Amino acid sequence: MPDIVFDGAARLLVLLHAATAIVLVGAATHHAVVAVGYLRGTPRPRLGRIYAVVVAVSYAVTFGFGLLAYPTFRYHTRALYLDRYEPWASNLFDMKENFAALGIPLVIATLVLSRVLDPKRDRLLVGPYAAFVLFTAAIVWFDVISGLLITMTRGV
Amino acid sequence: MSRKDALYVAMCLGTIAFAIAFVYPQFTEQAVAWYYPLERRWAYETRATGLAMDFYGRLAQGLVAWAATVIAALLVALRIKRPLSERATSLLAAWAVTFTLLVILYFAWNLYFRHPTPSPIPDWYRPR
Numbered sequence: 036m037p038d039i040v041f042d043g044a045a046r047l048l049v050l051l052h053a054a055t056a057i058v059l060v061g062a063a064t065h066h067a068v069v070a071v072g073y074l075r076g077t078p079r080p081r082l083g084r085i086y087a088v089v090v091a092v093s094y095a096v097t098f099g100f101g102l103l104a105y106p107t108f109r110y111h112t113r114a115l116y117l118d119r120y121e122p123w124a125s126n127l128f129d130m131k132e133n134f135a136a137l138g139i140p141l142v143i144a145t146l147v148l149s150r151v152l153d154p155k156r157d158r159l160l161v162g163p164y165a166a167f168v169l170f171t172a173a174i175v176w177f178d179v180i181s182g183l184l185i186t187m188t189r190g191v
Numbered sequence: 192m193s194r195k196d197a198l199y200v201a202m203c204l205g206t207i208a209f210a211i212a213f214v215y216p217q218f219t220e221q222a223v224a225w226y227y228p229l230e231r232r233w234a235y236e237t238r239a240t241g242l243a244m245d246f247y248g249r250l251a252q253g254l255v256a257w258a259a260t261v262i263a264a265l266l267v268a269l270r271i272k273r274p275l276s277e278r279a280t281s282l283l284a285a286w287a288v289t290f291t292l293l294v295i296l297y298f299a300w301n302l303y304f305r306h307p308t309p310s311p312i313p314d315w316y317r318p319r
Contacts, residue, residue, distance in 0.1 A: 036315050037229045106228035109244055118309035126302040133298040136250050137291050140209040140257055144202035151195045159277055160199060163284030
């Protein structure tokens with residue numbers, strides 16, 4: 036049997052990955068609601084800053100746990116099972132991981148902008164800020180639903 | 192340009208740089224770091240020669256491109272005396288979102304139609 040890095044801890048890592056993803060999807064959704072409030076002229080900047088930090092931290096931690104569990108998933112779950120019996124789940128996983136990576140600069144951008152943005156004065160920046168937040172929330176929701184579907188099909 | 196505007200410009204350009212650097216090795220012959228999980232080794236090459244993952248390599252490449260672009264953009268933007276125009280503000284956000292969306296669509300399109308090749312079942316294998 037091959038000696039894959041973090042193989043013994045893979046189930047714990049995926050469990051932690053899922054637990055932090057729960058925090059992430061909640062924070063990203065709340066942040067999206069706050070950003071819509073910015074657009075509608077009912078800003079709550081303190082809440083926006085808090086959710087930007089929670090999203091950034093939970094995104095980094097969730098992503099990190101996923102990176103650590105990935106080698107085990109790549110061989111035991113994907114190469115030996117999903118690629119053979121459920122190729123759609125293999126493809127969905129690769130979409131999910133690539134989309135998650137593409138969300139990283141958006142998360143950093145919203146974190147940075149949330150620290151300097153005054154939604155009442157900086158009306159020009161409110162639209163881009165809201166776009167980044169909503170885009171991030173869409174990626175997070177896609178990834179959470181994909182992750183659930185893949186794990187229901189075959190876990191590590 | 193104010194510090195706030197400079198940060199905004201840097202974040203938008205960094206997002207674009209990340210998206211390009213992350214996807215570029217997918218459709219060119221550019222070498223990237225591959226991780227071979229069964230052999231626990233790294234290789235810097237154009238194509239893998241076994242079960243390997245290029246995700247870590249592409250991610251690192253994207254992050255390096257992001258960091259370099261953000262630093263360069265901040266240095267330049269902070270020296271510009273004029274404030275950021277309304278048109279430039281909108282265009283930067285539109286480009287950042289569009290580039291990210293295009294790369295997402297590229298992955299979605301290619302992966303939707305992919306037919307993965309499974310690894311051979313080894314003798315020791317017991318489904319878990």
